Amino acid sequence: MIETLGALAEPTRLRIVEALGRRPRSVGEICDALSLGQPQASKHLRVLRETGVVEVEAKAQQRIYSLRAAPLRELNLWLERYRRIWDERMDRLDDVIEGMKEEENRDGRKKRK
Amino acid sequence: MERTSDTDLLMTRTFRAPARIVFDAYTRPEHVRRWWAPASRGVVLVQCEADVRAGGTYRYVLGSGGEVVAAFSGRYLEVERPTRLVYTQVFEAFPDAEAVVTVKFEERDGMTKLVAHERYPSKEALDGAVAAGMEEGARESFEQLDRLVTSLRG
Numbered sequence: 001m002i003e004t005l006g007a008l009a010e011p012t013r014l015r016i017v018e019a020l021g022r023r024p025r026s027v028g029e030i031c032d033a034l035s036l037g038q039p040q041a042s043k044h045l046r047v048l049r050e051t052g053v054v055e056v057e058a059k060a061q062q063r064i065y066s067l068r069a070a071p072l073r074e075l076n077l078w079l080e081r082y083r084r085i086w087d088e089r090m091d092r093l094d095d096v097i098e099g100m101k102e103e104e105n106r107d108g109r110k111k112r113k
Numbered sequence: 114m115e116r117t118s119d120t121d122l123l124m125t126r127t128f129r130a131p132a133r134i135v136f137d138a139y140t141r142p143e144h145v146r147r148w149w150a151p152a153s154r155g156v157v158l159v160q161c162e163a164d165v166r167a168g169g170t171y172r173y174v175l176g177s178g179g180e181v182v183a184a185f186s187g188r189y190l191e192v193e194r195p196t197r198l199v200y201t202q203v204f205e206a207f208p209d210a211e212a213v214v215t216v217k218f219e220e221r222d223g224m225t226k227l228v229a230h231e232r233y234p235s236k237e238a239l240d241g242a243v244a245a246g247m248e249e250g251a252r253e254s255f256e257q258l259d260r261l262v263t264s265l266r267g
Binding site: 008009010011012014015082083085086087088089090092093094095096097098100101104 | 114124126128129130134135137138139144147148149151204206207209210227235237238240241242243
């Protein structure tokens with residue numbers, strides 16, 4: 001999964017995934033929709049295919065790309081998880097702050113003695 | 114956490130401590146090492162360096178099982194201890210998506226509200242950061258997502 005997410009974290013690839021989220025498209029259509037050159041689009045599509053995000057089907061003379069995993073275009077799901085990472089991080093920060101407070105109180109008492 | 118626009122995220126948390134403690138906990142490497150990475154899930158900060166002054170730089174590197182998982186770095190634009198911090202943030206795998214993070218520490222009655230505002234250069238950059246941010250979530254999260262994807266596929 002780390003590879004999958006890494007593949008999607010690249011802005012152009014994410015745009016390709018969003019475009020394919022609306023409907024399957026050929027390389028040419030992807031190039032037109034995103035103003036990409038064919039070599040660039042092919043390079044990104046290869047990464048997306050290798051990581052299992054998209055699949056390709058040969059139709060007549062064309063290769064049609066489509067998304068394999070519906071939830072991967074649900075950016076809200078991602079935001080939910082990003083939020084959880086933040087919340088957990090803030091929980092740990094809270095623990096550290098509580099520790100710093102205790103330490104300060106202890107040092108303060110020592111100084112007063 | 115709230116997505117306030119295509120390019121902006123807003124996050125808040127209140128701590129029961131004065132701002133100077135929260136500010137130091139948030140910025141000083143000796144403290145950051147203890148909370149930034151989800152150590153209980155096997156992800157640790159293998160490098161944590163920060164020169165916390167305007168123009169200074171920082172770099173946080175996350176590792177898991179001896180491998181580097183992700184690296185984040187940036188430059189401090191404004192440092193006003195203990196009320197305000199502005200810095201750039203780059204997920205190094207995607208250096209074009211540099212965010213500017215503004216953190217305010219609002220102290221009131223001994224409590225401090227931390228307000229973090231992340232602004233990305235584009236919608237795609239924010240979407241990418243959210244996807245990349247998950248890399249820190251370690252294997253447990255990925256496995257959960259993997260199972261979900263598999264179940265929805267079937």
